[in-house]
Amino acid sequence: MLRTIILLAIALIPSLARAQSCSFSVSNMSFSSVDTLSGSQTNSTATISMDCLGLVGQRILICPNLGAGTGGASSANARQMLNGANSLNYQLYSDSARSVVWGTYTWAYASRAPALALTPNILGAASGTATIYGTVFGGQGTTPPGSYLSAFSGAYTEFRYRYSIGNNCDSGFGILAPSPSFTVSATVAPNCLVSTQNIDFGSTGVLDANVDATGQISVTCTPAAAYSVSLNGGTTSSPPTARKMSKGAETVTYGLYRDAGRTLPWGDSSTPGSTVPGTGSGVAQNLTVYGRVPPQATPSAGVYTDTVVVTVTY
Known part of the structure; x- marks a missing residue:
């Protein structure tokens, strides 16, 4: 066996x-x-x-x-x-x-x-x-x-x-x-990237005339993606043309606009029609933000600031 x-x-x-x-x-x-x-x-x-x-x-x-x-x-x-x-x-x-x-x-x-x-x-x-x-x-x-x-x-x-x-x-x-x-x-998937350039109104002694300055928002979205860019009311949640830069309890009123003539306010959904639309191309699209400090009572000297949140909806 x-x-x-x-x-x-x-x-x-x-x-x-x-x-x-x-x-x-x-x-x-x-x-x-x-x-x-x-x-x-x-x-x-x-x-x-x-x-x-x-x-x-x-x-x-x-x-x-x-x-x-x-x-x-x-x-x-x-x-x-x-x-x-x-x-x-x-x-x-x-x-x-x-x-x-x-x-x-x-x-x-x-x-x-x-x-x-x-x-x-x-x-x-x-x-x-x-x-x-x-x-x-x-x-x-x-x-x-x-x-x-x-x-x-x-x-x-x-x-x-x-x-x-x-x-x-x-x-x-x-x-x-x-x-x-x-x-x-x-x-x-549709996607967007955003970057910003700050607005600096510089140094001014007396606020008895318009003080203008510009900033920039750069939006890059995938091709054909529809988007809109909104700006909130800043730290004081103010209207687009009456935002507030602050130094302690003191403020300076300013506005942000979509056009060089400063006639079209740039806001968010709380102000209908005040956002900026666009369509993605896959490359950066630069949007100018036009700022203006109108004539007003001049507060004490110092640095006044505000923070505005940019939201891109797509």
Whole structure:
């Protein structure tokens, strides 16, 4: 009985060797919502799952070639996701530092697939995972809002494997596995950024004539995003043309306007029609704030200030 068991075990090993094969699957990569206006990148990952059968102890080299995807690639450094005719730049990498682009021997760029490897165990089986690191680049403010996608399958996911002690993935070789499929997706949501330049009325001895000065509000919104800019009543919640700069209990009255003639007050929703509308273009739009201190009783000398909150609604 013992001899029969040994013979069966020996007969089993060659059958496993003849069954050399590998299969692969890749999870989808989702960046969810990305901010294209800021300079910050958005990161995500996907996972390759690998299962192989082969000769016990024999190293299997795996070359998971990833092409441009259906979104294409605008350069060696930028793959693209698409929304109609609009594109969003991103890239796939083989390292967590996102410095080594994950490519393929089939495209024109220098980057190649990383060399992965599995070694079958005593049962002739091996499995493992590898991470694909992705980045959507910041500073793509002219990209319109919407859902962006690039799909990978067929020639875009050419996974090849063979017995090898080397790491050469520079060319096609060995066995071509059934092509896994996955998608890379992101959503660009409407967004706005705002910055301001203060208004300084300077030094004035007696307030017996208009004192004019200007400031600036810079609004950057994603393309086609409708927005409006409102200014609140300052620390005293005053009307647009009767805001108050303060020094202790003393005040200086001033107004903020939308026009150089100082006839159109700039306020908020509490003063209907006093906000400034606009439509985003992906680049900064500069809005001038016109300030005026009208003639009035002059308070004691000193520095008078007020803080006005700028609100961009989109």
